[in-house]
Amino acid sequence: MEISENQLLRFTTAGSVDDGKSTLIGRLLYDSKAIFEDQLAAVETTSKRKGHEGVDLALFTDGLRDEREQGITIDVAYRYFTTPKRKFIIADTPGHIQYTRNMVTGASTANAALILIDARHGVIEQTKRHSFIASLLQIPHLIVCINKMDLVDFSEEVYNDIIAQFEEFSSKLYVKDIRFLPISALLGDNVVNRSENMDWYQGAPLLHTLEHLHISSDINKIDARFPVQTVLRPQSDEHRDYRGYAGRVASGIFRTGDEVAVMPSGFTSKIKSIDTFDGDVKEAFAPMSVSICLEDDIDVSRGDMIVKVNNRPETEQEFSAMLCWLKDTPAKPRAKYTILHTSNEQKAMIKEVLYKIDINSYDRNEEDKQLEMNDISRVIIRTTRRLMIDEYRDNRITGSFVLIDETTNETVAAGMIL
Amino acid sequence: MSKYYLNYLDELESEAIYILREVWAQFENPVILFSGGKDSIVVTHLAKKAFYPSKIPFPLMHVDTGHNFPETIKFRDDLIDTLGVQLIVGSVQESIDQGRVAEEKGKNATRNALQITTLLDAIESNKVDCAIGGGRRDEEKARAKERFFSHRDDFGQWDPKNQRPELWNILNGKHFEGEHFRAFPISNWTEMDVWNYIQRENIEIPSLYFAHEREVVWRNESWIPVSEFLQLEENEEIVTKKIRFRTLGDITITGGIESEADTVEKIAMEVSAMKQTERGNRTDDKRSETAMEDRKRQGYF
Numbered sequence: 001m002e003i004s005e006n007q008l009l010r011f012t013t014a015g016s017v018d019d020g021k022s023t024l025i026g027r028l029l030y031d032s033k034a035i036f037e038d039q040l041a042a043v044e045t046t047s048k049r050k051g052h053e054g055v056d057l058a059l060f061t062d063g064l065r066d067e068r069e070q071g072i073t074i075d076v077a078y079r080y081f082t083t084p085k086r087k088f089i090i091a092d093t094p095g096h097i098q099y100t101r102n103m104v105t106g107a108s109t110a111n112a113a114l115i116l117i118d119a120r121h122g123v124i125e126q127t128k129r130h131s132f133i134a135s136l137l138q139i140p141h142l143i144v145c146i147n148k149m150d151l152v153d154f155s156e157e158v159y160n161d162i163i164a165q166f167e168e169f170s171s172k173l174y175v176k177d178i179r180f181l182p183i184s185a186l187l188g189d190n191v192v193n194r195s196e197n198m199d200w201y202q203g204a205p206l207l208h209t210l211e212h213l214h215i216s217s218d219i220n221k222i223d224a225r226f227p228v229q230t231v232l233r234p235q236s237d238e239h240r241d242y243r244g245y246a247g248r249v250a251s252g253i254f255r256t257g258d259e260v261a262v263m264p265s266g267f268t269s270k271i272k273s274i275d276t277f278d279g280d281v282k283e284a285f286a287p288m289s290v291s292i293c294l295e296d297d298i299d300v301s302r303g304d305m306i307v308k309v310n311n312r313p314e315t316e317q318e319f320s321a322m323l324c325w326l327k328d329t330p331a332k333p334r335a336k337y338t339i340l341h342t343s344n345e346q347k348a349m350i351k352e353v354l355y356k357i358d359i360n361s362y363d364r365n366e367e368d369k370q371l372e373m374n375d376i377s378r379v380i381i382r383t384t385r386r387l388m389i390d391e392y393r394d395n396r397i398t399g400s401f402v403l404i405d406e407t408t409n410e411t412v413a414a415g416m417i418l
Numbered sequence: 419m420s421k422y423y424l425n426y427l428d429e430l431e432s433e434a435i436y437i438l439r440e441v442w443a444q445f446e447n448p449v450i451l452f453s454g455g456k457d458s459i460v461v462t463h464l465a466k467k468a469f470y471p472s473k474i475p476f477p478l479m480h481v482d483t484g485h486n487f488p489e490t491i492k493f494r495d496d497l498i499d500t501l502g503v504q505l506i507v508g509s510v511q512e513s514i515d516q517g518r519v520a521e522e523k524g525k526n527a528t529r530n531a532l533q534i535t536t537l538l539d540a541i542e543s544n545k546v547d548c549a550i551g552g553g554r555r556d557e558e559k560a561r562a563k564e565r566f567f568s569h570r571d572d573f574g575q576w577d578p579k580n581q582r583p584e585l586w587n588i589l590n591g592k593h594f595e596g597e598h599f600r601a602f603p604i605s606n607w608t609e610m611d612v613w614n615y616i617q618r619e620n621i622e623i624p625s626l627y628f629a630h631e632r633e634v635v636w637r638n639e640s641w642i643p644v645s646e647f648l649q650l651e652e653n654e655e656i657v658t659k660k661i662r663f664r665t666l667g668d669i670t671i672t673g674g675i676e677s678e679a680d681t682v683e684k685i686a687m688e689v690s691a692m693k694q695t696e697r698g699n700r701t702d703d704k705r706s707e708t709a710m711e712d713r714k715r716q717g718y719f
Contacts, residue, residue, distance in 0.1 A: 006426055007423060007425060007426060007429075008424075008425075008426035008429045008430070075563050075581070077562045078562055078605075078606070079556075080608045086426075087426040087611070089606055101583060104585070105583045105585050108586045109586060109587075215423075216421070216423035219422070219423070229436070229439040229440060229443055230439050230442055230443045232469060232470075232471070232472050233472070234471045234472040234473070235472070236471070236472075236473075238471075239472075246469075247439075248435075248436045248587070275470075275471075276467070277466065277467035277470040278467075285422045287424065287429060287432050287433070288424065288428075288432055289433075289468070302443055326583050338592070340590060341588075343443070396586060397586060397587065400585065400586045401588070402585060402588050404592060409590070409592040409593060409594065411584075414583070414585045
């Protein structure tokens with residue numbers, strides 16, 4: 001069998017119990033033949049026990065015991081399927097407001113987001129919430145699936161009305177690419193196969209859309225950033241003088257001979273070689289894991305960042321960010337946290353809360369400054385030493401960070417630098 | 419013009435290398451949990467790549483149930499020699515002899531659950547703060563929610579409802595004395611990805627994965643190999659079949675499938691046409707619908 005040049009596409013789905021999200025994923029897995037017979041047999045048994053007619057596709061995506069008992073998804077669950085065109089990773093998250101943090105987590109690595117709308121109800125609060133999160137996390141492609149078209153007689157008018165409702169508020173969002181699709185996850189219309197009930201829809205079905213989304217241009221190729229994870233210094237005679245800086249390219253392209261600066265020291269050198277186990281390469285781009293050797297013997301360690309001399313990140317000790325609070329213990333005013341940003345670790349504090357955002361209405365609240373679980377707020381962060389940062393909008397890796405509570409070691413907040 | 423994107427296998431490889439380097443940077447005393455199965459072999463191969471030209475900078479740890487395929491042990495020892503890394507063995511037999519655990523009784527008795535105690539003891543006595551495993555999220559529903567860096571409390575237990583969120587590529591391995599982490603660099607790989615990668619990288623795997631003649635009995639819908647540990651039932655009959663193993667665990671619980679696939683290429687073809695999940699032949703997962711989750715909570719791999 002030939003090893004293909006197919007790409008990987010990560011997408012997120014957010015939805016509540018009723019809008020058919022689990023059924024849609026079940027349908028994608030089932031129709032793309034990613035379901036095995038023993039999984040199907042298990043789901044058939046459960047469907048029967050619960051008194052469902054036929055196979056309840058939603059059961060394919062149920063994970064842990066508590067969730068099966070409650071019939072809801074409470075965490076991020078990852079699903080995999082492959083077609084002859086692509087490999088897919090689904091980050092499946094619950095859609096209720098109390099799970100905003102899970103949606104944010106699932107969205108953080110996604111190339112695309114599926115938003116589900118029940119055709120009977122049109123745009124609801126949840127739709128706005130999910131769209132806001134997709135925009136906040138800078139998911140490049142938004143696919144709005146108007147589901148349960150079978151329950152509105154496959155009406156084009158209903159579909160167009162919902163698009164109009166959506167566009168009314170989506171102008172406030174920052175999403176590069178928004179598409180709409182009329183589907184019925186339950187019956188399979190426009191999921192994998194084209195619908196026979198909606199001649200008026202000329203676009204491609206969902207799977208075809210996912211297979212052909214153009215994602216290679218979504219990565220930032222301009223700003224070369226290489227956070228150093230660790231230094232490779234072999235003890236063997238053969239490689240006695242070897243000193244390689246191991247890491248994964250966050251963005252941009254590095255080439256042998258490039259003039260680079262090591263931040264934060266600012267010392268400059270040239271790239272001597274870019275090495276991998278399979279030999280050296282002439283250039284490295286995101287998200288390649290390589291090790292970089294420099295011409296000059298300068299002090300480089302974990303937490304440093306190799307960049308091009310003529311394109312450097314900001315080095316700041318104080319910056320503004322959107323912060324999502326992830327933990328059930330609220331933020332303590334002026335408390336110290338550990339900040340993880342690329343491979344760098346510092347102490348940090350939330351110096352100021354500017355406002356909180358109501359993610360249903362997009363309104364700003366400048367009165368309530370308490371940060372509680374699932375809150376999304378604009379804050380000022382101050383760190384003990386300078387960080388090498390970019391705006392999240394330009395760079396999802398060097399523009400993102402998490403905060404850790406030193407007393408529990410828990411990850412308590414996720415931030416996007418403005 | 420050159421292309422500036424990776425194919426999916428390169429992207430998965432790069433992600434795994436990134437995770438392995440994070441483990442090395444964030445922990446004092448990591449190990450790779452090595453079972454001799456294909457997933458832990460792939461993780462070991464990835465570690466070789468991640469730290470090249472250095473050697474893998476941490477030991478391999480094997481939890482030895484005593485119910486091994488002899489081929490697995492030979493393969494393990496040869497690999498250790500080639501890599502020049504240290505091997506730590508945790509022995510279930512010793513745990514039994516010390517009275518830490520008691521052997522299960524009956525014809526379906528296995529040492530599968532007993533491994534948990536041995537594993538946790540080995541982690542504690544070797545002061546391991548991160549055990550790297552070959553677990554994949556596509557394997558089993560409880561594993562679908564596993565993190566790359568997965569926290570274990572000071573009893574070695576997993577709390578699936580209180581996991582640390584993992585955003586972007588930021589991994590939080592912070593822990594208190596006595597706690598440890600499990601790290602899963604190939605979380606995002608499927609069985610098919612593993613085989614395609616083994617083929618592409620030309621990775622050596624134990625002969626058990628290839629179709630071979632073997633004495634077996636038909637039990638629990640699969641071919642269980644005859645060994646000194648197998649207790650025959652009255653109606654069971656020993657036959658010789660051409661089989662191969664899709665996963666490798668204890669010799670007592672790993673069922674084979676009839677197959678003619680005797681090369682990695684043929685196996686990859688066979689796997690792509692499979693109608694059953696790979697753990698469908700593992701009796702340890704058939705005990706109940708949440709068997710894996712229950713074992714994982716207690717500290718299983």
